[in-house]
Amino acid sequence: MTILVTGGAGYIGSAMVERLRAEGMDVVVVDNLSRGHRDAVPSEVPLLVGDVSDEAFVSSVFAEREIQAVFHFAAESLVGESMENPGKYFRNNVGGVLTLLQAMSAQGVRRFVLSSTAATYGDPDTVPIVETAPNAPTNPYGQSKIMCEQLLRWFGEIHGIRWTALRYFNAAGATASCGEDHDPETHLIPLALDAAYGRRGALKVFGNDYPTPDGTCVRDYIHIADLAEAHLLALRYLETEEFGIFNLGNGKGFSVLEVLDVAGRVAGKPVPFEHAPRRPGDPPTLVASSEKARKVLGWEPKYATLESIVESAVRWSESHPNGYEK
Numbered sequence: 511m512t513i514l515v516t517g518g519a520g521y522i523g524s525a526m527v528e529r530l531r532a533e534g535m536d537v538v539v540v541d542n543l544s545r546g547h548r549d550a551v552p553s554e555v556p557l558l559v560g561d562v563s564d565e566a567f568v569s570s571v572f573a574e575r576e577i578q579a580v581f582h583f584a585a586e587s588l589v590g591e592s593m594e595n596p597g598k599y600f601r602n603n604v605g606g607v608l609t610l611l612q613a614m615s616a617q618g619v620r621r622f623v624l625s626s627t628a629a630t631y632g633d634p635d636t637v638p639i640v641e642t643a644p645n646a647p648t649n650p651y652g653q654s655k656i657m658c659e660q661l662l663r664w665f666g667e668i669h670g671i672r673w674t675a676l677r678y679f680n681a682a683g684a685t686a687s688c689g690e691d692h693d694p695e696t697h698l699i700p701l702a703l704d705a706a707y708g709r710r711g712a713l714k715v716f717g718n719d720y721p722t723p724d725g726t727c728v729r730d731y732i733h734i735a736d737l738a739e740a741h742l743l744a745l746r747y748l749e750t751e752e753f754g755i756f757n758l759g760n761g762k763g764f765s766v767l768e769v770l771d772v773a774g775r776v777a778g779k780p781v782p783f784e785h786a787p788r789r790p791g792d793p794p795t796l797v798a799s800s801e802k803a804r805k806v807l808g809w810e811p812k813y814a815t816l817e818s819i820v821e822s823a824v825r826w827s828e829s830h831p832n833g834y835e836k
């Protein structure tokens with residue numbers, strides 16, 4: 511079976527490629543390398559450099575390869591940028607899914623797994639968040655992913671494409687060969703490690719007056735290897751089912767200050783930080799209920815503690831002090 515992994519040169523997509531190869535599956539990567547790294551894709555894996563919104567390119571990918579399923583990671587995912595440039599998010603994220611679904615429909619490819627996000631829920635009334643909570647995004651990024659899910663629904667109904675939308679909470683951690691190397695980096699754990707190792711100045715903690723135990727935002731961190739495992743289970747689920755939406759998180763929330771404390775202890779150096787004003791659009795608490803994924807998919811995250819997630823990020827950071835080869 512050949513799986514197309516879009517965004518396979520990126521952070522989570524590269525861990526997916528690694529996992530699929532470990533399962534003995536054939537993989538093809540499509541990535542425009544706007545944010546990904548050529549070096550994140552093993553040399554034996556075909557890397558087709560192109561844009562998922564490019565109809566001619568995407569059609570040729572499906573026409574020339576026997577692809578059975580698509581894992582779609584390729585997207586823009588910076589919340590702040592989406593508030594400044596919403597068009598980029600709708601064009602890239604929604605346009606990319608539409609182009610892929612059209613090409614899949616034409617070629618009779620029937621299985622699609624979308625990287626969706628907790629940002630679809632906005633600032634929820636109740637935590638832990640269940641999948642039936644209202645969609646109320648507070649930024650164009652979250653809205654663009656809801657629109658992708660809506661496209662899936664119609665292509666499912668009309669063209670018989672089976673799909674799952676996996677709503678990740680905060681992806682974190684690293685495998686031996688795949689880790690986090692974004693530019694700009696906006697994710698807390700790599701920023702904290704960079705600050706601890708003196709690769710950047712004091713980390714800014716945005717807001718300390720939220721209605722949380724220590725006043726800083728609370729998030730749910732999930733390891734990229736556990737996300738990859740969930741994709742395999744989602745693919746198996748689609749052998750018998752037509753669609754499904756699943757939250758993927760650990761079900762435990764950690765405040766920014768708790769993460770900095772764990773990062774400092776694991777790195778063996780305290781994380782220097784300073785308080786800064788709140789950022790617009792940051793909900794105080796986002797914690798998943800992943801009961802549905804556990805019950806229906808049989809998913810069981812292996813990296814259940816924040817320490818184990820941070821330890822894996824530290825190992826990768828030590829072996830890749832400058833990230834991937836540029």
Ligand SMILES: NC(=O)c1ccc[n+]([C@@H]2O[C@H](COP(=O)([O-])OP(=O)(O)OC[C@H]3O[C@@H](n4cnc5c(N)ncnc54)[C@H](O)[C@@H]3O)[C@@H](O)[C@H]2O)c1
Nearest residue numbers: 517519520521522542544545546561562584585587625681
């Ligand atoms: N990282 C998280 O915490 C998180 C949380 C929720 C959801 N997600 C979703 O997971 C997916 C992967 O996230 P990530 O952190 O690995 O991001 P990433 O930026 O590291 O990877 C995305 C990859 O997609 C590629 N790409 C972007 N637009 C493209 C296009 N139009 N055509 C071809 N390639 C394109 C980039 O070059 C990059 O390699 C995204 O869809 C994101 O929205 C991520």
